[in-house]
Amino acid sequence: MKQKKKSFSAVIGISVLLLFVILLENISALIPGLPQVFQPTSPLFTVLKKAAVYSLVAVSMNLLNGFTGLFSLGQAGFMLLGAYTYAILMVPADQKEQVYYLFGGCAFDSSLMDVLGKLFGTSGAGGAVSMILSCLIALILAGCVAGVFAYLIGIPVLRLKSDYLAIATLGFAEILRAIFQWQKLGKVTNGANMIKGFPTFSSFNITNSSGQIVLRLSTFVPFLIVSLCIVLIVLLINSSYGRAFKSVRDDEVAAEAMGINLFRHKMLSFVISSFFAGVGGALFAMYVANAQAKAFTSVMTYEILLIVVIGGIGSVSGSVLATFLYVACSEWWLRFLDSEQYIGGFKVPLLRNGFRMVIFSIVIMVIVLFFSQGIMGSNEINIGALLNRFKKKERKQ
Amino acid sequence: MEYVISVLLSGISVGGQYALIAIGYTLVYGILRLINFAHGDVFMVAGLMGIYFTATLPISVSLPLVIILTVLLGFTIERAAYKPLREAPRMSVMISAIGVSYLLQNTATYVTGGQPMTYPDIPFLSSTVNVAGTHTKWVVIITPFLVLVLVFALTQLINHTKVGMAMRAVSKDFETSMLMGIRIDRVISATFVIGSALAAIGSILFFTNYPAITPTAGAMPGLKAFVAAVFGGIGSIPGAVIGAFLIGICETIIKGLPSSWDVSVFSDAFTFALLIIILVFKPQGLFGEAATDKV
Amino acid sequence: MGNALRLENVTMQFGGVVSVNNLSLEVPEKKIIALIGPNGAGKTTAFNCITGVYQPTNGLIEFMGKPIVRNHPTGKAAKSYKGQNEDKYKNEAVLSPTPDEITGMGIARTFQNIRLWKSMTVFENVLIAKHQHAKQTVFSAVFRGNLAEEKRMRDETMALLEEQGLDIYKDELAVSLPYGLQRRLEIARALATKPKLLLLDEPAAGMNPQETIELADFVRQIRKKYDLTVFLIEHHMDLVMNISDYIYVIDFGSEIARGIPEEVQNNKHVIEAYLGVAEEAENE
Numbered sequence: 001m002k003q004k005k006k007s008f009s010a011v012i013g014i015s016v017l018l019l020f021v022i023l024l025e026n027i028s029a030l031i032p033g034l035p036q037v038f039q040p041t042s043p044l045f046t047v048l049k050k051a052a053v054y055s056l057v058a059v060s061m062n063l064l065n066g067f068t069g070l071f072s073l074g075q076a077g078f079m080l081l082g083a084y085t086y087a088i089l090m091v092p093a094d095q096k097e098q099v100y101y102l103f104g105g106c107a108f109d110s111s112l113m114d115v116l117g118k119l120f121g122t123s124g125a126g127g128a129v130s131m132i133l134s135c136l137i138a139l140i141l142a143g144c145v146a147g148v149f150a151y152l153i154g155i156p157v158l159r160l161k162s163d164y165l166a167i168a169t170l171g172f173a174e175i176l177r178a179i180f181q182w183q184k185l186g187k188v189t190n191g192a193n194m195i196k197g198f199p200t201f202s203s204f205n206i207t208n209s210s211g212q213i214v215l216r217l218s219t220f221v222p223f224l225i226v227s228l229c230i231v232l233i234v235l236l237i238n239s240s241y242g243r244a245f246k247s248v249r250d251d252e253v254a255a256e257a258m259g260i261n262l263f264r265h266k267m268l269s270f271v272i273s274s275f276f277a278g279v280g281g282a283l284f285a286m287y288v289a290n291a292q293a294k295a296f297t298s299v300m301t302y303e304i305l306l307i308v309v310i311g312g313i314g315s316v317s318g319s320v321l322a323t324f325l326y327v328a329c330s331e332w333w334l335r336f337l338d339s340e341q342y343i344g345g346f347k348v349p350l351l352r353n354g355f356r357m358v359i360f361s362i363v364i365m366v367i368v369l370f371f372s373q374g375i376m377g378s379n380e381i382n383i384g385a386l387l388n389r390f391k392k393k394e395r396k397q
Numbered sequence: 398m399e400y401v402i403s404v405l406l407s408g409i410s411v412g413g414q415y416a417l418i419a420i421g422y423t424l425v426y427g428i429l430r431l432i433n434f435a436h437g438d439v440f441m442v443a444g445l446m447g448i449y450f451t452a453t454l455p456i457s458v459s460l461p462l463v464i465i466l467t468v469l470l471g472f473t474i475e476r477a478a479y480k481p482l483r484e485a486p487r488m489s490v491m492i493s494a495i496g497v498s499y500l501l502q503n504t505a506t507y508v509t510g511g512q513p514m515t516y517p518d519i520p521f522l523s524s525t526v527n528v529a530g531t532h533t534k535w536v537v538i539i540t541p542f543l544v545l546v547l548v549f550a551l552t553q554l555i556n557h558t559k560v561g562m563a564m565r566a567v568s569k570d571f572e573t574s575m576l577m578g579i580r581i582d583r584v585i586s587a588t589f590v591i592g593s594a595l596a597a598i599g600s601i602l603f604f605t606n607y608p609a610i611t612p613t614a615g616a617m618p619g620l621k622a623f624v625a626a627v628f629g630g631i632g633s634i635p636g637a638v639i640g641a642f643l644i645g646i647c648e649t650i651i652k653g654l655p656s657s658w659d660v661s662v663f664s665d666a667f668t669f670a671l672l673i674i675i676l677v678f679k680p681q682g683l684f685g686e687a688a689t690d691k692v
Numbered sequence: 693m694g695n696a697l698r699l700e701n702v703t704m705q706f707g708g709v710v711s712v713n714n715l716s717l718e719v720p721e722k723k724i725i726a727l728i729g730p731n732g733a734g735k736t737t738a739f740n741c742i743t744g745v746y747q748p749t750n751g752l753i754e755f756m757g758k759p760i761v762r763n764h765p766t767g768k769a770a771k772s773y774k775g776q777n778e779d780k781y782k783n784e785a786v787l788s789p790t791p792d793e794i795t796g797m798g799i800a801r802t803f804q805n806i807r808l809w810k811s812m813t814v815f816e817n818v819l820i821a822k823h824q825h826a827k828q829t830v831f832s833a834v835f836r837g838n839l840a841e842e843k844r845m846r847d848e849t850m851a852l853l854e855e856q857g858l859d860i861y862k863d864e865l866a867v868s869l870p871y872g873l874q875r876r877l878e879i880a881r882a883l884a885t886k887p888k889l890l891l892l893d894e895p896a897a898g899m900n901p902q903e904t905i906e907l908a909d910f911v912r913q914i915r916k917k918y919d920l921t922v923f924l925i926e927h928h929m930d931l932v933m934n935i936s937d938y939i940y941v942i943d944f945g946s947e948i949a950r951g952i953p954e955e956v957q958n959n960k961h962v963i964e965a966y967l968g969v970a971e972e973a974e975n976e
Contacts, residue, residue: 177666298620
């Protein structure tokens, strides 16, 4: 009973959040004259989109590092695989010539969208169906490619102990980055150049016949996909397998002695985590509207790891919360540190390009050193409990 | 032939520079079981300090100053970011190391404005010399010898001094050494001091022969040096040196292969492939000792 | 009735050190058998060989009449081998199952220094031990197509906790329990894997005399109730003499005596090697 109530309130909570996002996106069209923050060009929406994407990657990393105790630093590599899978599958045939001009065209003639376009039509409702469906398939395939690679990589590296595993996965990510920049594969990967021209989040905005946006969905779509993925991860964590992962994290020897196949469960966690990192990578490509190997460096992995630490290792809601805070601070709230500011006639010293990141990394160090539990420790935000508390307060009043 | 000699020469030289960084990794790992992700960035900071100091001070003052300040930086990092986490799980310390690395890189971006900085010409080191028909800088010739001298000095230090003995004891068994009255914190500090000093010397040699320093310039040499340390058997100084020379030579050979093959993008990837192969087939490295877990 | 467990010429050598030397013993079904010996005699190493944590250098281990572990020294180990019978198993296939496979066969164990899952509750600690028998796949687990099985696992866990008198602590963190209860929880966790043979590694370590007496009753009870065979390592002479049907004594990895409690108690070698030490310990 308790379980049912909990999942019920979670479903309600997520639906409310998604509805809220749609409303937020379109409010400027409904009520004219709102402040700049609510306009579609506001950094608010950049932050929301990026944070949604990053939160999926952070949660997938937490599944591995926080719940299974495998210290892996390969997340950027799996994101890269997902991003490229999505990009390669989704560049429409008429764009290929332009995107791959250095290599005289692409190795594949048509994209997933073109194939489905033949089935459902390319304009109107049929066009929408074929785009949405092909995006979904490409996202799933992006995850699958990352998952398959994780399986292959996992065979040798999952037998390694903690820090060796970290450095080996980091190494694999670097190897992948080199392969995707190799000019010889240019017809597929476009060498060191970026792939673009594929559907992005803004492709989901609904337009009327004259091309005007009727309903904005470009923030809603990443939220929808990411919430779905995170729900799946949470369901996994709360299942018998999730408990087995935790037992491996707490004490490998005891887990093995209680009949848990270490290698199989580590592999499962690794593959599943990489699957979602792959999906996250594809979403990242949609967010930045291009895929380029240069973007997926180890710095990206470190960034995500630090998010996980800030949110609390072993807490899904902590990771999500931390991602939104992190992205909002780095993309929006702390931007003012990067340019000269005057208070009255006084020029605030030190403020210039790059200062934001210095402050930011100091804050991170403080959290790592003095608040090693992060925001949430290993606890979760419980919507039901929050509501209950709320109700109690109301009653008191 | 001349081409081969020049590739080999620069390979040995790059290897020597990696060796100086790798020793820092291997010493720290031997004692703290920590991959000091920030070590590569300490190396980068030493390079930047070299640029800023030589701009205002004479070489004879600025280079020693670089070494002293790098040592101070390494010491401070250990005291501020690793010492408070002595009792924490290993993952936390590694995360702290990544945090320090992030901080150093961002600070460097702030100070330099993100622009690549050119390393100054250092008299003698930067001047060219003709060896067997190929022109090269003196630094290329000097590096391997300097590395050998430093490594010899270091092994003497570790094998014949009191602090060296303490270092060996701590790396064998942390807890017992503590019970035996060895001052762990001093030994760890000594390790960071030695590692940073060598990284500073390495940075002078490395960047003299390198077009420009960016805030991320330390990350890749750092990782490669760590791979070298693992390859040679983590904790073993000769192992780290041999591993570093090997990686340096292989890397320059790959970079020197005909450009029509277009394999130079793999010069970094190769190092990691090597790492994974060694970890899978001989996880203790070439000269490392196998460890067993007690149940 | 046959033997639940049989060790034949088991030798475990680490580098140049022989921890277990040519150990042969039998644990008959439905009995309580003890393995005793002074500190560092190689008792836990023997357990680790049985449970797949270590692969013995040489020898054969049978469970319920079937060979489960078998090895002979090869390569480097053959050159430095100091034990005996290295040729005996040369022509037979090497068997080296992992610990989870051994557990799956029906051997469960506890640990000398309690190894409970620290971040988990008492309930979860036992529940996880049921995971290996779960039929669900990852997909059915994620999409909750396994609710009946999940409920069965939870019910069985609850029943087990009630039996052990641990149900009142079910939502507490395992590590927050008092020491004696942690030991009991570890045994409950081992029972949750539905073993035929239970290996107890010093179950009375750190217990006071009263708790030790209770433990003896407890071990006898669960042996009967779950129709188990029990093989234990112990330091507490009272406990061993009290509950064992048969005792093996080892020192420096080799067997020095075997017999029923009375025989072992009066054995000269045992008194020299072991009981002398134990008496001193008792005088403290």
